[in-house]
Amino acid sequence: MGIHRYRMTALFRWLAAVLFALSLLEGPAPSRAEAAETGRLVEKDGRYVFVESMDPAMRLLLERALKQGTITQEEYNAVIQESEQRAYLLQPSFKVWYDRGFNLSMNDNAFLLKIRGFIQSRFTQRFRNDAWRNPGDAKNYPELLGVFGDYRATRSENAASTFNLRRLRLLFMGHLFNPDLKYLVQLAGETAENAQNPASVQVLDAAVMSTHVPALNLMAGQHKVFFNRAQINNAMTMQFTERALVMDAFTASGLNRRDIGLTIMNDEELYPINYYVGIFNGLGPGFNRIGLFNSEQPTEGCPGGQTGGTPPGCPANQRNLNANFRSDISQLMYVVRLVWNVMGRPGYGEGDMLYSETPQLAIGGGYAYNPAINTATNNGFVGIDLANLNVRRQLATFGNGRQLGWGLLDYSTYAFDLVYKYRGFSLQAEWYWKNINRHQKGAPFLGPTTGTDVLPGTGGVAPGLLGNATGWYVQSGYFIIPRKLQFAARYAWWDPDTNAAGDLVKQVDAAVTYYFSGTYDHQLAIQYTNLFMGTGGYALGRSAPLPSSPVALTTSGNVPLDAVQRNLIENLIRVQYSIFF
Template identity: 65%
Template structure:
């Protein structure tokens, strides 16, 4: 078989046809020698490349050589067949020499395999914040022991959240690392988010933790499946990211009405359809119901070794103990929350009436056509132990995580109510058009106590009949918020305002929480990736109503007051806070 001429030999023939001899041909060889030795030219230039488990000899060729060969075809120096062979060889060479992956930067560091079987995007986001806060005298004199109480020590004893009249603080409010992409095919996605920030009022250093870690199958557009740890699809403010908000912080009511009442995130499974394909979207999920990085064993009801007798000290749990049960015994024999009917179940339905407004709060895209959506959700989170022992607050030690989580989100009035079931409903609306945005949300939570009737506060003797009851039962909770914004300069400068209203206990009066926020936002790059926020907030928090373990009458057995003898809810008037927050965020 006749061997095809190499590109180098063809090129030499081409130059010879142009009358280049002697010096001209010598100059050509000198230029080629910059890339190949003379021996390599005579033996065909190239190199061995390992590809697909075998070594292949790849010849060298550059665009200048190709141009000269094309001219040589026109001059008749080489044949078309020879030229076609060289082109095919060049194409194969390009394939063999290319790396098996591609790396580039585009709103994150990207790495992709050539066959698209693997893709990784790495991003980072941080937001540093300065807060100037002013509080009235009521915060120092009485503080808040009902909505946001502090739970101290291993027993979780209550302490009122008091503070001085003003404070000036810097904090790293957001510190995130993101790893996202797909495995095997673009229809099998993964998402990991790590956080190392500190909350604005935190008294301890932040630590790196896993916020999100999940995979999603999108093979069936009408039934995507997501499993792992992630934000529960319940309402707009729960799904929305802090990266695309109109204010430096969410309203307090938004934190309180998450699906679980404990955290935005949870561990579980969700099936849903593709938001980009269908105008009506559904979400059906089942979760542990106790927050991220926690399994269901963190939630239980204490029991004595004696069958039928509750666990606890100073009379038992609930209080008082049934007749014939041992007293003053604490143990961790537990009725774990492991039944399938004690999982948290969540459903959401959203209709995109106009366009696709998404979950970002403002109209940064400056939509040229109206964008509107309405949605609703329901969440059922049963068997939450809020501390079912009224005489000794810290009896269920492992439940301290749940109790602290409830208090951190402002649901502290529910503590001490025993085992409860949460049923939460939500409705939301959003409209966006040419820089204008309007959205609102409404929530209602029904709280069902397993122990019916008024909670017992005091008895004359251990195991005796109740002598003092709580003055009232805990009711339900409800709230709503509405916010609007407008871009004074499209994609650059936005003003926004928000009003939030919250009734944490519908059977108490004088306990309303009202919040007003105004924000001026500057987007330096025309995206959420680089922005400065200036947000002013005013919060008025009512302090009336009854809270177990903090309001009189306090739990007691005879003259013994395990939780203290002085109520924490001395009322110095409505708690008022005015705060200015300046926040700088960069997302890269």
Template identity: 65%
Template sequence: MSHRARGFVVGVLILLGLWMSPVWAADTGKLVEKDGRYVFVESMDPATKLLLQRAVKQGTITQDEYDHVVKESQDRTYLLQPSFKAWYDRGFNFSMNDNDFFLKIRGRFATRFTQRYRNDAYRESGDSKNFPELLGVFGDYRAARSGEEASTFNLRTARIYFMGHLFNPDFKYYIQLAGETAENAQAPGALSVFDMNVTSTHIPWLNVQVGQYKVYFSRSQINSTASMQFANRALAMDAFTANGLNRRDVGITIMNDEEVYPVTYYLGVFNGAGPLVNRFAQFSSEEPTLGCPGGQTGGNPFPSPAGCSVNQRNLNGNLRSNVNQLMYVARLQANLMGRAGYGEGDMAYSETPQMVIGGAYAYNPSIDTSTNNGFIGIDLANLSVRRQLAALGNGRMLGQGVVDFSTWTLDYAFKYRGFSLQAEYWFRNVTRHNKGLPCMVTTGVGGPCTAYAPGQFGNTTGWYVQSGYYLIPRKVEVAARYAWWDPDTRSGGDLIKEVDVSLNWFLGGTYDHQIMLTYSNIAMGQGGFAIGRSAPLPATGACPAGCPSGAVPLDARAGMLIENAVRVNYQIFF
């Protein structure tokens, strides 16, 4: 029998004894966990209690006097006990004022070694779609060219968590700070706020969460990186977030308690612009003088047209647009068998089958991807939006003007006795506000346009399936995943395919202490158009100064980009 089972039996026997014995009716205590065992500790010192019981039997004191003394002893014990408690249990725990306030502090870090091998196409043409690497400071993204091999160490995860409740356990708070760097980071990481929110669980069917947090949309995004089967999320997973920019956002969500109800709903409203950003950060630059270039800190890159001043410029302060737009998200999830939860893999080694299916829809309107001309970098408007788009692999949407995202997802998970199976499907409809073909080359900011894209940017679709099995329950797991992504349904030769295999060792039988060895093969087609970085190559003399970089098709010799990578990831969560 386990310690918890024995503790339960002891508690039942004690309660029966208290009910059957009138002498003990006023004498109570509590179950205390000590060294892995549950022990009943009486409120009164046993020696004092024995003397009082003998006094009752001898008639020295009455039963009422005995009960009064016991009650006084209990009150005294309660008043003298400290109002502050501190202990360690998967985090540093602090409780005050009889659990009116509770704080748990946790830390997590993961350090990683990555060995990459890339084919010649990375050296010759590079990745002009900027996925998954992001180059450029002001959003004027160049092709990411690289050598064939790379060996790197990085601090992939560095988090500190503050969580608990205020006033009572039904008013929860959660804060997560991060100071990590991505594998391809161009600058040192800085401490940032990932999550900061409060949740009311007073009404089980109407929980309310407010603040900044992960949007309840896609299973792979809701799940934490602390409980994954692979060193990284698949590239397709990151591309299909609810807002298209980041897995986190600022807003409000109402939901029911998934631990109580077999069917869970989530309804959320968000800024739709990513963490710590709102729609007021979006601008639409206008020409200072009709027909005159602008958008630079000084001058412009072209010979000034007649009647235009060399120093005319526009630093994005002319017009704020679409500030009244918000993102709407709805998710529905049904536990068909058991409670599969969101963590990948069957760490619990479920003795009964666990099966869950879910689906979601997100509508994020009026995302300004910048002016639809080849020189998106000289317009500094919406820099945060452009960086987020590119960082998640959606850089080819840059220069499409204002777009609306409508994204659907379906997901499924099954777990049983160490075996797990998980899959998701996504479809995103991308609607451009600007009519006609996007402009690729202009003679100045605002026109006239001299070259147009050969076709409209299409919708996007993707899916993945992954499975794992514990060779040693809760200790050693093997997992495999295949992901497929079409970033533009109207273009050919641009598919992104990924195969991952992982061997995982969980040292303590939990996700808290683990070593992960993951092999990844990624093949990215270079077909399709990215504004300002795509074929066809402008004719010589078609633009000033031999064609600035924004007009040069850096993928003119496009081929399949292939990367093989081995990652060794060590994580500790304390």
């Protein structure tokens, strides 16, 4: 028995010595606090479970040997300590798990990467009245095609059935060095319902955010502009399959929801009043003012490129492509927003998904100033415009097509919003106003100046001046089954030109959405929309002074789109499946 005990003691002493030598090779010895640890907490299936460092079977054998006197207490402690140290040194320096995204994190929490995907597929059935065939829409949402950005009216048959991959997103987010230095990169490969080209991958967001000082957070890069509630909210947390048309028309820049710049804000979760101050390029994602150019005039005061007529005293058929001049490149867009969380924190997600037990109320407002947006060059014929196609196409895409062709414009946009949530009920409303200041105060030249195409007294210029724009919407929803089944309704109203009549846009929406997992991440939505769009008013380059006689209609081929003024009416049904994983 004594010989056996001696051999066991020698064996454990040898094992301890080997482990100690290995620990010296692998790194410094652990502190007393580390050696005292017997395991660690591990997250599994949403629960934290304590896992010992040493295999339970080995620990049982050691404890029995200690109880039987085969080894001493000192030998037992030494082996346990060295075993824990070895397990600590050999464990991976990172962990990978899934929790609403694929997560990769370093053990010291110096780095976190979360990868998420977003797929939104849709079926749309449209029913349009005969006015969509003639005259169609050429004023709010014209199509700009070709190198010259030629205008095309949006026309179609009465019925259309389409499948569409509406949104396809890949997100990379997390933090660097410490949790207060966050980053976000979002890629998109999707198409709008009326897209004419296949989807291509583009960068939507690429921003870094510092939250080291709660009262002074900083976000830099390309990201959504914090201006109005509808603009900040993301597509997955909307109560409807698509934003109302008026929401897109009154973004901060008038061109896009995103821009490149800098935003300073405070922590939304800590303060009852939140502020946002931003400075941006003002031209949408992936673009700045260096990319804009004007084709200078070969002869001072004589625009070139017109296809019909020549301004008095100017050479005929001269081109205006002799120089590309960059102007207003020092201009930036400035945005401010304030939000008062009167009761609770309703956040920006639409609908009361959390089924709030106490009332949640917030009011907010924003102001954006975006100067020197060049909507056209100085061409005599407005439809030919090699410059600023990126800006012009964005204006048309977001419903601000009536502002095309009016030269340099300064936008001053105001927005005021309210949101209320309580026990599954939600109410949200916004009002918008956009002041449009034209640098050239006179009516722009449209051409031609002579001939039978000119209405007496017009002199080849636009018959009216562009006005401002205003609009609003109100929407409400209720969860019939908490966190599962929601009904929502919305009414939106929009006047794109306050100087014109017969151009109002009115929209009514009703939607029902089922949330499979009780979150926004997995849902099926059905939406009905009734859209009324007036075709009145004036749009430069798409409306022209009416020919002076019926003969001119046949000889010139210049049939103005104003010749038939009919209201466009559309009824559509969207069925949309969304998953965010």
